[in-house]
Amino acid sequence: MRAVERLVLTLDVNGESRQMLLPSHKTLLEVLREDMQLTGTKHGCELGECGTCTVLIDGKPALSCLLLPVQLEGRAITTIEGMAAGSDLHPLQVAFAELGAAQCGYCTPGILLSARSLLEENPRPTRQEIREALAGNLCRCTGYTKILEAVELAAGRSQ
Amino acid sequence: MKLVGRPLPKVDAATKVTGRALYADDIVLPRTLHCKILRSPHPHARILSIDTSGARRIPGVVAVITGTDLPIKFGILPVTQDERALEHEKVRYVGDPIAAVAALEEEIAAAACDAIAVEYEVLEPVMTIDAALQKPKDEPIQDYGGPNNVHKFVALEFGDVDAGFGRAEVIREDVFFFQGNTHLPMEQHSAIATYVDGKVTLWSSTQVVHYVHRALSKVLELPMHRIRVIGAAHGGGFGGKTDPFAHEIIVCKLAMMTGRPVKCTLTREEVFYAHRGRHPVLMWVRTGVTHDGRITAMHFRSALDGGAYGSYGVASTFYTGALQPVTYDIPAYRFEGCRVFTNKPPCGPKRGHGTPQPRFALELHLEKIAHDIGLDPVELKQRNFVKPNTLTVNWLRVTSCGLDECTERVIKASRFHDRKTRVGRGMGFAISSYLSGAGTAIYWNDMPHSEVQIKVDRGGVTAYCGAMDIGQGSDSVLATIIAEELGLQPADIRLVTADTDTTPIDLGSYSSRVTFMAGNAALEAARKMRAMLVEAVQASGRAIDDVTFEQASVLAEARFGTLTSAGSYTPPKIAGPYKGSGVGPSPAYSYSACVVDLDADPRTGLIHVNKVWIAHDVGRAINPLLVEGQVEGSVYMGLGEALMEEQTFRKGLHKWPSMLEYKSPTFLDIPEIETFIVETIDPEGPYGAKEAGQGPLLPVPPALCSAVFDALGVWIDEIPVTPEKVLEALRRKDKGEPARYGPPLFPAIPYPPVIKVDPPNGEARAATAAI
Numbered sequence: 038m039r040a041v042e043r044l045v046l047t048l049d050v051n052g053e054s055r056q057m058l059l060p061s062h063k064t065l066l067e068v069l070r071e072d073m074q075l076t077g078t079k080h081g082c083e084l085g086e087c088g089t090c091t092v093l094i095d096g097k098p099a100l101s102c103l104l105l106p107v108q109l110e111g112r113a114i115t116t117i118e119g120m121a122a123g124s125d126l127h128p129l130q131v132a133f134a135e136l137g138a139a140q141c142g143y144c145t146p147g148i149l150l151s152a153r154s155l156l157e158e159n160p161r162p163t164r165q166e167i168r169e170a171l172a173g174n175l176c177r178c179t180g181y182t183k184i185l186e187a188v189e190l191a192a193g194r195s196q
Numbered sequence: 197m198k199l200v201g202r203p204l205p206k207v208d209a210a211t212k213v214t215g216r217a218l219y220a221d222d223i224v225l226p227r228t229l230h231c232k233i234l235r236s237p238h239p240h241a242r243i244l245s246i247d248t249s250g251a252r253r254i255p256g257v258v259a260v261i262t263g264t265d266l267p268i269k270f271g272i273l274p275v276t277q278d279e280r281a282l283e284h285e286k287v288r289y290v291g292d293p294i295a296a297v298a299a300l301e302e303e304i305a306a307a308a309c310d311a312i313a314v315e316y317e318v319l320e321p322v323m324t325i326d327a328a329l330q331k332p333k334d335e336p337i338q339d340y341g342g343p344n345n346v347h348k349f350v351a352l353e354f355g356d357v358d359a360g361f362g363r364a365e366v367i368r369e370d371v372f373f374f375q376g377n378t379h380l381p382m383e384q385h386s387a388i389a390t391y392v393d394g395k396v397t398l399w400s401s402t403q404v405v406h407y408v409h410r411a412l413s414k415v416l417e418l419p420m421h422r423i424r425v426i427g428a429a430h431g432g433g434f435g436g437k438t439d440p441f442a443h444e445i446i447v448c449k450l451a452m453m454t455g456r457p458v459k460c461t462l463t464r465e466e467v468f469y470a471h472r473g474r475h476p477v478l479m480w481v482r483t484g485v486t487h488d489g490r491i492t493a494m495h496f497r498s499a500l501d502g503g504a505y506g507s508y509g510v511a512s513t514f515y516t517g518a519l520q521p522v523t524y525d526i527p528a529y530r531f532e533g534c535r536v537f538t539n540k541p542p543c544g545p546k547r548g549h550g551t552p553q554p555r556f557a558l559e560l561h562l563e564k565i566a567h568d569i570g571l572d573p574v575e576l577k578q579r580n581f582v583k584p585n586t587l588t589v590n591w592l593r594v595t596s597c598g599l600d601e602c603t604e605r606v607i608k609a610s611r612f613h614d615r616k617t618r619v620g621r622g623m624g625f626a627i628s629s630y631l632s633g634a635g636t637a638i639y640w641n642d643m644p645h646s647e648v649q650i651k652v653d654r655g656g657v658t659a660y661c662g663a664m665d666i667g668q669g670s671d672s673v674l675a676t677i678i679a680e681e682l683g684l685q686p687a688d689i690r691l692v693t694a695d696t697d698t699t700p701i702d703l704g705s706y707s708s709r710v711t712f713m714a715g716n717a718a719l720e721a722a723r724k725m726r727a728m729l730v731e732a733v734q735a736s737g738r739a740i741d742d743v744t745f746e747q748a749s750v751l752a753e754a755r756f757g758t759l760t761s762a763g764s765y766t767p768p769k770i771a772g773p774y775k776g777s778g779v780g781p782s783p784a785y786s787y788s789a790c791v792v793d794l795d796a797d798p799r800t801g802l803i804h805v806n807k808v809w810i811a812h813d814v815g816r817a818i819n820p821l822l823v824e825g826q827v828e829g830s831v832y833m834g835l836g837e838a839l840m841e842e843q844t845f846r847k848g849l850h851k852w853p854s855m856l857e858y859k860s861p862t863f864l865d866i867p868e869i870e871t872f873i874v875e876t877i878d879p880e881g882p883y884g885a886k887e888a889g890q891g892p893l894l895p896v897p898p899a900l901c902s903a904v905f906d907a908l909g910v911w912i913d914e915i916p917v918t919p920e921k922v923l924e925a926l927r928r929k930d931k932g933e934p935a936r937y938g939p940p941l942f943p944a945i946p947y948p949p950v951i952k953v954d955p956p957n958g959e960a961r962a963a964t965a966a967i
Contacts, residue, residue, distance in 0.1 A: 076222035077215020079431070081382045082464040086855040089382055117215035126213065134209035137825045141667025142212030143382040143431030149213065168863040175855065177382055177432050178667050180832030181866045183825055 051119025239848030276506025291469025360493025364484025383431020404704030411440030427694030472544030515550025518780030559898035591772025598813025624902025630891030633709025655746030662702030720763025801919030815886030834896025913938025
């Protein structure tokens with residue numbers, strides 16, 4: 038095995054700045070889960086195909102399995118752990134819980150973050166706009182219907 | 197009732213939406229080692245030698261094991277113990293496990309796998325049903341079964357089928373093919389094990405902690421009380437995590453050898469190889485009817501492409517023939533089934549287990565008969581619907597049955613009979629039925645299938661049950677039932693589930709059994725607890741309404757000591773008097789009806805589904821919100837299977853073991869789904885409840901193909917319905933050939949002589965009618 042190159046990086050995750058010594062080849066997904074214990078970010082393929090590992094970079098959805106932390110110094114990284122304000126759930130989280138939009142819950146963190154980014158850009162999306170915004174996130178349990186209804190419910194409540 | 201019937205959020209909803217639920221791969225224990233598995237690159241080969249010395253020399257490698265370390269065979273069914281955690285003699289599909297490494301880092305383990313040298317003698321692979329029926333060029337895949345690569349035959353006849361065809365005025369034969377597909381759970385399988393004080397503990401993403409427990413005990417040669425299996429939060433199963441898996445056994449063995457925790461998480465590619473998904477099934481069906489559409493006899497043949505191992509395959513084979521008479525009154529019925537081995541990942545149970553394939557064939561076949569005799573297909577089906585409280589010709593007991601109401605609801609809501617007919621737009625209709633739990637356990641025993649214990653302690657209620665919540669909401673069902681009986685809220689009930697050390701048995705989340713079986717067990721335990729509380733309050737001279745729950749529990753604990761109660765559920769012994777009758781009986785059957793509305797473009801062959809109406813007889817919706825979620829998820833999965841999902845192979849290799857290339861529906865592909873919950877209040881279900889999670893998938897593929905016929909006048913007798921197939925069928929129609937795409941014929945299969953079974957007599961039928 039070759040020696041692993043390591044970098045000292047400062048990452049801003051959920052508003053907390055942390056300086057870390059990281060192998061340069063580790064993906065953001067791996068660093069979040071393995072080095073920062075932020076296991077709320079899930080993985081379904083680790084190849085950029087399923088959307089499960091979605092996080093927000095400066096508010097925009099991105100696939101953490103395809104990002105390297107070396108690209109991300111000075112950028113605001115948001116994971117599912119940063120979505121609630123303390124113990125107060127984000128309106129999207131409330132709506133997902135109320136309407137049964139999370140069944141197994143495994144795709145839920147990624148979908149919540151994609152939906153949050155959508156609503157921040159477009160507070161009153163049409164159903165088609167929601168479909169398009171979330172089309173990169175696969176879910177196998179729900180048939181998507183309850184998720185669409187939950188995003189609409191959260192959007193409606195914030196008006 | 198205060199809670200039952202209300203659309204309450206799931207009890208674990210907050211955990212799921214905050215990312216706090218701990219799935220198996222999220223669990224990290226001090227000193228954890230990471231495991232990778234070396235898998236076969238050949239679909240069929242003898243292993244001549246395995247040299248692990250190169251792997252052992254790599255710094256950071258702690259242990260390397262091969263099949264000689266785990267030689268004992270296992271398998272989910274007692275009759276097919278044909279798998280090894282690691283194969284050291286022969287590999288049977290690309291992806292078959294050969295060796296495993298535990299190392300300090302996952303990357304080191306992967307590099308060590310690459311350094312293992314395996315010498316193979318490559319054998320001719322067998323990749324199709326037709327090839328499996330022929331004499332193999334080299335040798336059969338397994339050393340049991342036969343002739344050739346046949347795994348299992350079933351041949352049963354109920355009533356006089358020849359006489360039934362003799363009475364028929366119209367007889368029709370059709371051939372259908374249902375392509376195999378896979379579960380594609382979002383969560384990759386993962387397991388982590390420890391070995392402390394001579395005891396193994398395994399956390400796994402499994403649907404069936406009890407069956408994993410049994411397999412570990414056998415292969416590790418440890419008594420069950422020295423093994424603990426805990427179901428971690430579950431990231432999706434759909435039947436795909438219902439077998440004991442190699443990686444679960446391997447991490448336990450490596451933990452025992454190293455004395456350290458060992459974790460293995462499959463890559464997405466490995467998940468495709470773990471599989472146990474939908475069997476590809478070729479089917480032939482022949483039915484006789486009278487001029488007014490009454491079925492006089494049916495003969496159904498199936499050929500299942502099983503992949504390389506048994507898995508649930510014997511049960512799957514029976515299931516391709518069992519449930520036809522549960523929806524239609526078939527007075528005489530012959531079923532011949534055959535499962536073959538091929539050099540592919542093993543098939544097993546996927547949502548609907550062995551029944552979506554024959555449902556697809558049966559619904560389209562009856563529709564074609566209706567066209568032949570000039571009868572409305574809905575009307576023909578309705579004329580043959582089974583009635584509540586009857587025994588079918590193959591001895592299955594039907595109690596509550598909402599087929600008529602389900603049909604009426606979707607036909608009316610979709611305005612099916614008022615639809616405008618024009619080229620390119622169509623509607624299709626189909627119905628189905630499914631079990632509310634298998635009536636017999638996987639291994640023969642007389643014990644209950646589900647057990648619940650309740651502890652009440654100074655106002656706090658804890659319920660213990662082996663049931664595994666795989667996202668379907670079984671924890672919520674347990675909490676709701678217990679809270680309903682004790683006058684509390686679901687959130688007041690602490691749950692301990694799916695842990696073989698601390699919870700009593702539940703056989704697991706498969707065959708749609710949990711609401712019915714664990715629900716009944718919970719109901720019994722809760723009612724016993726309630727009786728103790730009531731007795732203690734009455735003995736104190738107070739009225740039950742005048743005390744709080746906490747006060748009642750203090751009074752009861754003072755009177756009785758430690759407050760515990762238990763309930764259990766054993767299905768009624770209703771299997772018919774013949775060998776093979778164990779597959780098919782269920783304490784109750786759910787029923788569904790579905791209408792699909794679509795546009796089918798005759799120029800491109802593309803199909804756009806506009807809307808799906810689905811009605812589901814769930815018995816009683818304990819939580820209608822969760823029932824709707826199950827129904828919508830089933831429709832989604834049915835549409836995926838009908839339109840795009842297929843697990844296929846080229847030269848022994850999986851064509852697309854990735855989520856990008858294995859197509860599944862996205863947010864953009866799923867139409868509006870209108871769900872109707874039909875309640876028939878089953879006499880034996882908890883509060884009358886049956887099942888919700890599987891049945892509604894079944895009518896979707898045939899309803900979709902029926903709608904394609906309505907739109908374009910061509911039959912697509914094989915799913916998935918791809919644009920290529922639609923265009924080919926249209927070309928054939930234009931050339932004046934049969935307007936159809938599908939398998940041309942059914943192979944000559946050397947089924948054994950049928951075992952003739954007398955249908956239930958008047959006495960048995962009358963006993964069922966009295967329920």
